[in-house]
Amino acid sequence: MSKKITIEPVTRVEGHGKVTIHMDAQGNIQQSRLHIVEFRGFERFVQGRPYWEAPVLVQRLCGICPVSHHLAAAKALDVIVGAGTGDGLTPTGEKMRRLMHYGQFFQSHALHFFHLSAPDFLFGVDGDPATRNIIGIALTNPELAVQGVMMRKFGQEIIRATAGKKIHGTGAIPGGINKNLSIDERDEFLKGADPLNADKMVSWAEEALDFFKKYYFANKDFVDNFSYFPSNHLSLVRKDGALDIYHGVLRAVDAEGKKILHDVDYQEYDNYIEEEVRSWSYMKFPYLKEYGKDKGWYRVGPLARLNTADFIPTPLAQKEFEAYKALTNGKPNNHCLHMHYARLIETLHAAEMIRQLLNDPDLQGDDLVIKGEKQKEGVGLIEAPRGTLFHHYRINDNDQIEMANLIVSTTNNNEPMNKAVNHVAKSIMTGKEVITEGMMNAVEVAIRAYDPCLSCATHALGKMPLELTFVGPNDQILDRKRSH
Amino acid sequence: MSNLIKFKIDGKECMAEAGKFIVDAAADNGIYIPTLCNMKGVKPKGACRICSVRINGRLMTSCTTPVTDGMEIESNSAEIQDLRKSIIELLFVSGNHFCPACEKSGNCELQALAYRYQMMVPRYPYEFPMKPVDASSPRIIKDQNRCIFCKRCIKTIKDKNGRSYFVFRNRGHKLEVVLDEEMGKTIDIATAHLAMENCPVGSILVKEKGFDTPIGKRKFDKEPIGSDIKL
Numbered sequence: 001m002s003k004k005i006t007i008e009p010v011t012r013v014e015g016h017g018k019v020t021i022h023m024d025a026q027g028n029i030q031q032s033r034l035h036i037v038e039f040r041g042f043e044r045f046v047q048g049r050p051y052w053e054a055p056v057l058v059q060r061l062c063g064i065c066p067v068s069h070h071l072a073a074a075k076a077l078d079v080i081v082g083a084g085t086g087d088g089l090t091p092t093g094e095k096m097r098r099l100m101h102y103g104q105f106f107q108s109h110a111l112h113f114f115h116l117s118a119p120d121f122l123f124g125v126d127g128d129p130a131t132r133n134i135i136g137i138a139l140t141n142p143e144l145a146v147q148g149v150m151m152r153k154f155g156q157e158i159i160r161a162t163a164g165k166k167i168h169g170t171g172a173i174p175g176g177i178n179k180n181l182s183i184d185e186r187d188e189f190l191k192g193a194d195p196l197n198a199d200k201m202v203s204w205a206e207e208a209l210d211f212f213k214k215y216y217f218a219n220k221d222f223v224d225n226f227s228y229f230p231s232n233h234l235s236l237v238r239k240d241g242a243l244d245i246y247h248g249v250l251r252a253v254d255a256e257g258k259k260i261l262h263d264v265d266y267q268e269y270d271n272y273i274e275e276e277v278r279s280w281s282y283m284k285f286p287y288l289k290e291y292g293k294d295k296g297w298y299r300v301g302p303l304a305r306l307n308t309a310d311f312i313p314t315p316l317a318q319k320e321f322e323a324y325k326a327l328t329n330g331k332p333n334n335h336c337l338h339m340h341y342a343r344l345i346e347t348l349h350a351a352e353m354i355r356q357l358l359n360d361p362d363l364q365g366d367d368l369v370i371k372g373e374k375q376k377e378g379v380g381l382i383e384a385p386r387g388t389l390f391h392h393y394r395i396n397d398n399d400q401i402e403m404a405n406l407i408v409s410t411t412n413n414n415e416p417m418n419k420a421v422n423h424v425a426k427s428i429m430t431g432k433e434v435i436t437e438g439m440m441n442a443v444e445v446a447i448r449a450y451d452p453c454l455s456c457a458t459h460a461l462g463k464m465p466l467e468l469t470f471v472g473p474n475d476q477i478l479d480r481k482r483s484h
Numbered sequence: 485m486s487n488l489i490k491f492k493i494d495g496k497e498c499m500a501e502a503g504k505f506i507v508d509a510a511a512d513n514g515i516y517i518p519t520l521c522n523m524k525g526v527k528p529k530g531a532c533r534i535c536s537v538r539i540n541g542r543l544m545t546s547c548t549t550p551v552t553d554g555m556e557i558e559s560n561s562a563e564i565q566d567l568r569k570s571i572i573e574l575l576f577v578s579g580n581h582f583c584p585a586c587e588k589s590g591n592c593e594l595q596a597l598a599y600r601y602q603m604m605v606p607r608y609p610y611e612f613p614m615k616p617v618d619a620s621s622p623r624i625i626k627d628q629n630r631c632i633f634c635k636r637c638i639k640t641i642k643d644k645n646g647r648s649y650f651v652f653r654n655r656g657h658k659l660e661v662v663l664d665e666e667m668g669k670t671i672d673i674a675t676a677h678l679a680m681e682n683c684p685v686g687s688i689l690v691k692e693k694g695f696d697t698p699i700g701k702r703k704f705d706k707e708p709i710g711s712d713i714k715l
Contacts, residue, residue, distance in 0.1 A: 048617055049585075049617075050691070050694065052693075053587065053694060055695075056584070056585050056694075056695060057585035060584055060585065164698050164700060165699055168584065170695040170699055171698065173696060174692075178696050178698045398619035398620055399619055399691055400617070
């Protein structure tokens, strides 16, 4: 006699997923699965399109971090138009793209923290769902809510100035960028009226981090132990080991910090990474070939990035990084909810980078595009807010895309999210007969820490009420609850 | 000045040289009548019907009808506006016009007209036809998904011997405007750019040019199509 609990869909994540929890007759958790049940097929329908359409077409996967797709595709096409990999562009081309990317990082991380995660910290995992949301924050902590909205707005404005539009712009083109930053635009960000200027964003990013640290130290046991499990970690790092979200080499470390992927050129990613298909999900399961399916899976995203990087190349974030690393004695951090901590350090880094870039006169240069000998194939890699994003394209003799492979951040985090769900289910659902709202949200909290973008991962969009179902050994429905 | 005649558009007194086509005479008087297939300097055909007006109770294409003395033209009525909007909608549903990823977006006359006529959702069902993309020319991509059969390319893009680079192929629902295979191999870059410029939609693309004009600097980013026609 066994039963199955289904949580569908998972809320406050981007897209639509469902969770099933299989239990035996004694109420022991047998298996937990995060199913991704939507399908979109971008890899197929870009085939036959002119290659230069890819950065504009493929970014339509998502409305939250389209810039990541835009830039990853553009970076792959840089290779195809002979402009080399990320560091081959003109200074204006590369720095405008970096500014676009840091603007996006800043807004996406702010969105995740203030809108999606902060309600759990303020009101508790089992708080009243009617107020455990951004509206609840606005009512109880209006200043915090305003900060969230304005930080997001600032990042969006940076995107508008670099990509042409706040969502789905056209700025990055193969070999460079189609505009520079005018003096007026620059001054608006540097000296704009309070609060929309770079200095304010840096100080608000510090305040958001302080807010989390306060919560963390008051709830240390919960944060440290919630869904803790060791794993490998993978990300881009700059060649000198610095955190770099735009360009670098591919590095992976194991749970103890030993390098298991040694700063390799991402053009050859398919020598190192394999994707497994499982029948119950549209989302694939990537792993490091050398270590196989069972030991080669890895985490990506803020936690992974701060585990692979040796340092952060901006002073305020570096100081926070050192304090953060001290929590785990310099070893990789495998605490699921520390993902939020890492994300806020990255938010601070992004604000500092934005300020630094805005003061760089290269942004006003006119040399925007560089091209060389055309290639048939190119890979673009970027650290999207949610983790490492791979875009790989091959073109035919007529400049049409004949193959596209996208491994998005959430796909890279597929196995870890399943592990996280299983860990939470085992710790709070074992032996339980009644499904509670808090129980359901705890599963979601584990998933939400990864800030998953299920839309991107299946290349799906949807928002439906949460449904939880108990299914018996013969697939009969024992109980069903709908929460939102 | 002796050639000047008087006529009315939507009750407004207008003057124009006798023999001018209505669409041009209206523009001279600061009145915009939309066009798609019509181009200055090219003999009009009235193919797209978007410029239809009502004269003496009959619908006429204003790009092919000369203005006459005392003529009374109805152009801005709710009925005519809706007729034009329905033509725009028909053009959208009969092809595959996915503006979000089209590099002509912002410079596309069909898209600009859809905005001007506030097309939200077409009243007709989408056909989603299967259409090919011909990318065999070294300079040009001819995307049949977006062709509206205006013939502007056929009429204006010619070699020094007067031969058109673009021709009709097939008939009926299989009709398509194609780039001549042989001529397409040798088309020069200036002619390719002119072809893309003259195409009112994104059916003719110059290779490797895409999205090089930033948003904000495209033809219709600041003002709606037809804004240049004013007194």
